[in-house]
Amino acid sequence: MERLAILADAAKYDASCASSGTTRRNSRDGKGLGSTTGMGICHAYAPDGRCISLLKLLLTNHCIFDCHYCVNRKSANGPRAAFTPDEVVELTLAFYRRNYIEGLFLSSGIRKSSSATMEQLIEVARKLRQEHGFAGYIHLKTIPEAEPELVARAGLWADRVSINVELPTDDGLFRLAPDKNAGQIADAMGQLADAITDARDAKRRFKSAPRFAPGGQSTQMIVGADAASDSQIITRAAGLYGDYGLRRVYYSAFSPIPQASAVLPLQRPPLMREHRLYQSDWLMRFYGYAPEEVRQAADESGMLPLEIDPKLAWALRFREQFPVDVNRAPKEMLLRVPGLGLRAVQAILNARRQRRLTLADVGRLTVSIKKLRPFLVTADWRPTALIDAADLRARLTPPPRQLELFA
Numbered sequence: 001m002e003r004l005a006i007l008a009d010a011a012k013y014d015a016s017c018a019s020s021g022t023t024r025r026n027s028r029d030g031k032g033l034g035s036t037t038g039m040g041i042c043h044a045y046a047p048d049g050r051c052i053s054l055l056k057l058l059l060t061n062h063c064i065f066d067c068h069y070c071v072n073r074k075s076a077n078g079p080r081a082a083f084t085p086d087e088v089v090e091l092t093l094a095f096y097r098r099n100y101i102e103g104l105f106l107s108s109g110i111r112k113s114s115s116a117t118m119e120q121l122i123e124v125a126r127k128l129r130q131e132h133g134f135a136g137y138i139h140l141k142t143i144p145e146a147e148p149e150l151v152a153r154a155g156l157w158a159d160r161v162s163i164n165v166e167l168p169t170d171d172g173l174f175r176l177a178p179d180k181n182a183g184q185i186a187d188a189m190g191q192l193a194d195a196i197t198d199a200r201d202a203k204r205r206f207k208s209a210p211r212f213a214p215g216g217q218s219t220q221m222i223v224g225a226d227a228a229s230d231s232q233i234i235t236r237a238a239g240l241y242g243d244y245g246l247r248r249v250y251y252s253a254f255s256p257i258p259q260a261s262a263v264l265p266l267q268r269p270p271l272m273r274e275h276r277l278y279q280s281d282w283l284m285r286f287y288g289y290a291p292e293e294v295r296q297a298a299d300e301s302g303m304l305p306l307e308i309d310p311k312l313a314w315a316l317r318f319r320e321q322f323p324v325d326v327n328r329a330p331k332e333m334l335l336r337v338p339g340l341g342l343r344a345v346q347a348i349l350n351a352r353r354q355r356r357l358t359l360a361d362v363g364r365l366t367v368s369i370k371k372l373r374p375f376l377v378t379a380d381w382r383p384t385a386l387i388d389a390a391d392l393r394a395r396l397t398p399p400p401r402q403l404e405l406f407a
């Protein structure tokens with residue numbers, strides 16, 4: 001239990017399947033049930049869209065590297081622990097049988113060498129699959145400094161593999177993770193991407209071809225530990241999606257760790273910054289925005305506004321593109337209207353085949369019609385001068401909230 005507590009706690013900094021950022025609640029006083037503070041079991045989305053519970057754990061938090069932002073770095077003083085591969089297999093199976101979890105998220109500090117640690121991670125996944133017929137979800141964090149053949153082998157047993165790029169710029173990586181090498185990380189991601197593509201092609205041609213990381217690969221970037229701007233982060237993320245076909249880039253707002261290194265900022269960036277980056281990521285992946293268009297939503301210093309979302313910021317900057325006629329505009333333009341999500345746009349496209357839509361029809365598909373009004377033309381509404389109003393941004397910005405001094 002002691003080792004489980006240490007290694008589950010050490011894994012919480014990995015945001016790839018995070019539920020972080022919420023308020024701290026628990027039911028230890030016997031009132032109610034549930035907790036947002038416990039570590040060890042987290043929720044993630046499987047490739048088919050199901051929400052599943054994962055045992056989230058490090059194999060060991062010993063590490064020979066000294067990444068400044070990491071609680072497990074060799075110069076940190078916290079308690080250390082390690083599991084053997086057999087112990088992790090046993091824990092996974094025991095939790096699975098009790099219906100606590102549906103899968104495993106396994107990462108590790110680097111003990112002895114990158115390749116030796118990677119071998120152990122793969123051994124856990126192999127044993128679960130081959131010796132115990134475990135059909136649950138497995139996400140393995142791979143270690144880019146390990147032998148390329150080992151990194152590629154991880155995909156044979158895992159549903160999803162990931163390699164953390166850690167920081168948005170190579171300079172940041174060099175400064176904050178001196179033992180890591182940006183070239184090695186890029187090579188490992190490239191090899192994984194090739195192996196995933198080859199395996200998909202093979203599977204299309206031969207039913208018996210072995211499966212290889214069917215959930216693809218993902219990565220995590222720490223936000224706010226170095227001086228990289230949001231524009232730089234967006235550029236990096238777009239490059240990662242384009243070059244390696246990643247399923248997801250996770251953005252993790254840097255949080256000050258116990259016994260933090262002196263080179264790190266003392267304060268965490270606002271969590272809203274992480275949220276705005278996820279929104280900008282969404283715009284690129286699902287709303288058809290090119291990376292340079294998302295960057296246009298940022299200010300001169302390259303930072304996205306915190307008080308309004310990037311889609312609204314873009315629309316306010318390019319007002320000449322609006323208002324958009326919901327009854328005639330193509331899908332790409334409807335997707336640019338602030339406040340209209342993917343589902344709402346699809347519903348509009350379906351409904352307008354039957355009849356001309358009014359403002360009330362559109363209002364029923366969205367949370368707030370206030371945000372939409374200046375950007376839309378409907379059968380019974382035209383915003384006239386509203387789109388050019390000098391104070392439009394102020395009108396659409398949510399009022400500031402008074403923070404609590406002792407919260």
Ligand code: SF4
Nearest residue numbers: 063065067070073109
């Ligand atoms: S290699 Fe990983 S576990 Fe080790 S210090 Fe760096 S980030 Fe932490």
